[in-house]
Structures are given as C-alpha cells and as structure tokens.
Amino acid sequence: MSSLAQSVVQSVDWVAIAPPTIAAVVGLLVLVADLFVDDRRKALLGWVSVAGLTVSILALLPLLDGDRSTFCLTGDGDVCSYAADRFALVIQFLVLGGALLAALLSMTALKDGKRELPEGEYWFLLLSSAAGAALLPASRDLATLIVALEVASLPAFALVGIRLGDKRSSEAALKFFLSSVTATAVSLMGISFVYASTGTLYLTEIADGIRQVDGQFHTLAQAGVVLTLIGFAFKTAAVPFHFWVPDTYVGAPLPVAAYLSVVGKAVGFSGLILVTVVALPSYADVWGPALAVLAALTMTVGNVGALRQRATRAYSAVRLLAWSSVGQAGYLLVPIAAAAYSDDAEKAIGSTVAYALMYAAVNLGAFAVAALVARAKPLNRLSDYRGLYAASPVTALLLGFFLLCLAGLPPGVIGLFAKVTVFSAAVDAGLGWLAVVMAVNVVIALFYYLQWTALLFRAPEGEPEKHRVPVPLTAAIALTGVLGIALSGAPQLVLRFSDTGLF
Secondary structure: OOHHHHHHOOOOOOOOOHHHHHHHHHHHHHHHHOOOOOHHHOHHHHHHHHHHHHHHHHOOHHHHHOOEEEEEEOOEEEEEEEEEOHHHHHHHHHHHHHHHHHHHHHHHHHHHOOOOOOHHHHHHHHHHHHHHHHHHHHEOEHHHHHHHHHHHHHHHHHHHOOOOOOHHHHHHHHHHHHHHHHHHHHHHHHHHHHHHHHOOOEHHHHHHHHHHOOHHHHHHHHHHHHHHHHHHHHHOOOOOOOOOHHHHHHHOOHHHHHHHHHHHHHHHHHHHHHHHHHHOHHHHHHHHHHHHHHHHHHHHHHHHHHHOOOOOOOOHHHHHHHHHHHHHHHHHHHHHHHHOOOOOHHHHHHHHHHHHHHHHHHHHHHHHHHHHHHHHOOOOOHHHHOOHHHHOHHHHHHHHHHHHHHHOOOOOHHHHHHHHHHHHHHHHOOOHHHHHHHHHHHHHHHHHHHHHHHHHOOOOOOOOOOOOOOHHHHHHHHHHHHHHHHHHHOOHHHHHHHOOOOO
C-alpha cells in the first residue's frame, strides 16, 4: 500500500462508537420494519426502539474502564475525531437516557394519537436524532461537531411538525427550522474563520494554533469565536435567541417537547463547552464576558416569562415549562462563563454537567406528569392541575417533588445541591454580580413553582377525575421519580461528575 493511502487509512474502535451506532442502526431497522408490520402491531416498533435505546445505554458500560479514542490521525494517536472520555460518556448517558424516557412517553402518545402520528417515521426520526446527540459530546474536531449537531437537529424539525393536519404543529416546526438553520449558518461562518486562522479543524490543535495566530489574522480569529458562540447560543435557547422555544414546545407532541427540553439542551451545551473550553481557552477574554451576560439575560427573561403565565390560558402548563427551561439554560451557562475566569476550569464545567443531570431527571418527570394530565385535558392549562392530589395522590406528590427540585427547595435536595454548585462556581471565579443575579432569579422562580405546587393540593372543582396510567407512562414517571429521590438522598453522587476528563 502506498504511503499516501496509508496516511488516510484509520482504524476504527467499534466498541468506542457503539452507543450512537446502535441507536442509528435500530432506527434504520425500525423504518424498514414499518413497511412490513401490520397496523394492529405497530406498537412493536415502539418496544423495539425502547430496547434499542436501552442497549445503547448498556454499550456505555465497557467504556468505563478508561478513555478511548478512534478516527485518529495516522502517526499522531493524540489527535482524534472521536473520544470516549469521561465527559463524553456522562453526556451520552444523559442524552440516551433522555431519549429512552421520551420514547416511553411517545408510546402512549402514539397510541392515543389515532393515526395523527405516523409510527415508523416517528421512531426513525427519534432514534436518528438521539444518535446524532450521542455523537456530539464525543466529537473532537469541528467538522464532526457540526455534522453531529445537524444529525441531532434535522430529525427534530420533522418530529415537531409530524402531527398530520395540525397547523399549530406545522407553524412550530417552521419557527424551529428557520431559527436553527440560521444558527447553523452563523456557526459555520465562525468555524470557517477559525479554520482560516489556524489551518486545522481538530479542537486540541486549534487550542495550540490560535495562540500563535499572526497579527493580521487576529481580528478574523476573534470574529470566528464570536460567530461560533452566537450559533450555539441559538441551540441552547439563550436570550435573545430563545424566541422559538415557547411556540415550538406547545406545537410539538408533548414527548417531543420533553425530548427537546433535555436532549436538545445537552447537545447545545456540550458543543458550547467543547468549542470554548477545549478549542478556544486562549480567547477566554472574548467568550467569558459574552457568556456571563448571556447567562444573566437568559435566566432573567426565562423566569419572568414563566411568571407571566395565566393559569386559565390554553397550554399554560407547557408554556410555563418552556419558559422555565429558558431560565434553567441561564443557570447552565453560569459555570461555562466561570470557566473563563477560574483557575480550575474543569471543576466549573463539572458544575454544568452535574446541574444538567439533575435538570434532565426532574424536568422529564414534570413532562411525564403533564403528558398524563393531557390525556384527559388536552388543553393542558395550569388550572387543570387543581386537585390532582385528590384524583391521583402519588402522581401529584411526584409532580410536586419535581417542581420543588427545579425550584431548589427541600425535599428536592438534588435541586438545591445543584444550584449551590453552580452558585459557588460563579463566586469562586470572582463573578459576584452574576451570583447576585442568579440569587434574585431563584427567588422569582420560587413563586411560580410554588404556585403550581399549591394548585395540586387545593380542593378540586367538581368530582376528582381519575387518571388511568398506561404501562409506558407509568414506567417513565416511576424512573424519573426514583432517580430524583435517589439523587436527593445521596447528592454526593453528582460530585463524581465534576471530573470531566476534558483536560
């Protein structure tokens, strides 16, 4: 074999790439199987998808022994396109676990949908998006990063607008599509500027090369950093790039909204961490202040938006969760901004990862209960939750627990613990003003979370309506409840993720 051919041949570590690969392969199998499965047995496709996502999660276990890399440059094993390190594994667990819970919610939604939702296409799109989302945190070059981002995003557009004959769903998909395409275009321009400045796409080589950029390329490199940040700010729903969130969550099928609230955020934040802290640490003076301002704006606008929701307005419960997710995105941005000022950037990034794990568990739980209530009351108003305790005590107690976790109040100890971790990251980095803004926003959020929680235990208007819970929905609510309670009982487990292995 010629030396040129040898230079482009790369060995593939199939064990390292197994988690996203399994999700993608099962997605293709489900799409093909849909052609041959009778309409009365379409539910089998859902169970196959759930099994596929479960196997993808189990495929993470062999990778816990140590860091593994693949698709490396021949002759330089340290420069790779894919790395299954601690950071990647934690985010992959979050992403695939979130997709699994969304799949359990989807099984009930598809059954209730009376053929408004095409099942084969739905499962293919969900699994494809999950595969892209699992690939992204392991990406270690900008080309793979953008491809993974689009593989995660493109099926999500279709999932938002998949409900047949629903104008609200189509409008939501269009808003989501246009905003996301704009974000990608801006990111690509920024990445092209970074590439022009450094001559490489590998994150570790960019980190070395961008320090030695010629003076004539310095402005180009700075513009590239700013444009790349703007693109990822769209993906994370940071203010002022958040305008698509409320309408998209309301127009999408509820399991898809739950998926976007957790998996979509994990994708955006992991990409943002890789671009800023890994590839561009020498430009912390550019992205640090920008992210700090974005964090303050995002948490404030998100919480004020949630506070303004009226209990009797149609879909007010979903809108509150949507605005709340914008506010939570602000908290998640704080430690990334702190990493620019901190002597221990890894600890700061670990705070974001720990907060994301808490948020994923309890937010998916809240959406699972919302999906249950929506079966009887499709308009999903906050007032529809009045007296839920009288109709379904366990469900009401779990929803109350999830809301208290999001608020950061006992007995939601894990929520309090995660907020303190983020708060301390800001204080340790010398961002006292941002810590004060966060404290004010936590107080604002307490009001609307406690207001919703109080509704659950008020006397119902009329006879309490019993909610029959299908098996997949029961499993989703139970899994999130057990995870939230277990983490509240042993919050120190979250500290184990402060060592991300990125450095």
